[in-house]
Amino acid sequence: MGRQPCCEKAGLKKGSWTEEEDRKLFSFILNNGQCPWRAVPKLAGLLRCGKSCRLRWKNYLRPGLKRGVLSESEEKLIVDLHAQLGNRWSKIARNLPGRTDNEIKNYWNTHIKKKLRNMGIDPITHKPLHGGDQTVETQNPRNQTAEAESKRNGNDSRHGLQVSDSDELFSSSPVLRPDEMPMTGPHEIVFPWAHSTNNQTSSPPTGTEGDTQLLVPSWPESMYLWELDGLPVWDFFDEGEQTLSSASAFD
DNA sequence: AAATGGCGCAACCGCGCTATT
DNA sequence: CAATAGCGCGGTTGCGCCATT
Structure with a gap:
């Protein structure tokens, strides 16, 4: 057979992810759950290697992620x-x-x-x-x-x-x-605009006042995803654990 | 105000492990 | 049992931001 490379190196995009790419990846996984990462870029219409998609999902897009200063x-x-x-x-x-x-x-x-x-x-x-x-x-x-x-x-x-x-x-x-550990549910997510004027994206909020509770939104930098056109984001969550676990999309 | 150096973070790379054929 | 595919992990790199000079 011969092992296929994880991706065709040529023509693949590297470096920082754009809003558009995030959108594509997120909505793809949202709609399809996880399939082999190698297939994801193609199916999602991304010029990325599967590995890169996986990493992006795992470290950044996956719901339930806390961000910001550690308590x-x-x-x-x-x-x-x-x-x-x-x-x-x-x-x-x-x-x-x-x-x-x-x-x-x-x-x-x-x-x-x-x-x-x-x-x-x-x-x-x-x-x-x-x-x-x-x-x-x-x-x-x-x-x-x-x-x-x-x-x-x-x-x-x-x-x-x-x-x-x-x-x-x-x-x-x-x-x-x-x-x-329960996943962060929608009700637990604090939107940045709800209590902050600074919607600065990339830098974590300095000095989370006290370390009582991490009132850090799940995806402060990816809030645009909530505006995914017509995507049933909350429905997705509301379907509850079974969706989350069955798709194991958030592993 | 501009230059520059350091820091922090996101992303990449390469290797190893496990499952599958 | 060996070869291969796919994934996960840890280390490293590169870039942007910020503070200092």
Whole structure:
């Protein structure tokens, strides 16, 4: 047979997604549920590789995503989980409903790492740094990989070893299991225009007042999608879990 | 006011795993 | 059992924004 490439590289668009592309992808999945990602671009009329569509959906368009600054409790949870799991971002993300692995990874690299170092904690080992803030971590990101690797070797399910995903790990944790997490329902979504004059898209709202509740709209940057011409967005949600789960469109 | 450097985030890349044939 | 398809994951890159000079 010969393995087909995931996409024809030539002629495919790369880089930032446009509003139009988002619209197409979103409405396609809305109407069809998920089909093999490889087929999605063609069927949805997108000049993108399937992988790119998948990523866009997963990290950006998928309903139920929280966006914006992470709360202190979320941050704490990430640190805890990272101490146990290392750079297993997807596993960490599963314990933070509405957050994506990419988002967490970025947040870790840009905020938490720095914060831990300032606190005199090595973000890799989660132990106190020796001799002041001598950056134990060299600038070589590979070290991080190596560190993660060592953790993996100890307890990574991906490699068929002990820890069975996060199940075991969090069985005693107060943290809800991801599959127990209710998806954000329409009634829970706070529209940006409802309480803010600033409908700035790409930058997250700075300083979510307090970290009590994340009143962050699900798709602050994609609100235009709500205007999808005639698409039964709310109906879609209202059909409830069965739609969501059966299509498994929001995985 | 312009230049520039740093930061943060979205997106891409490549590899590994699992399911299927 | 081997080959292949498809997907998921983690690491890296590139670009836009913002702060500083």
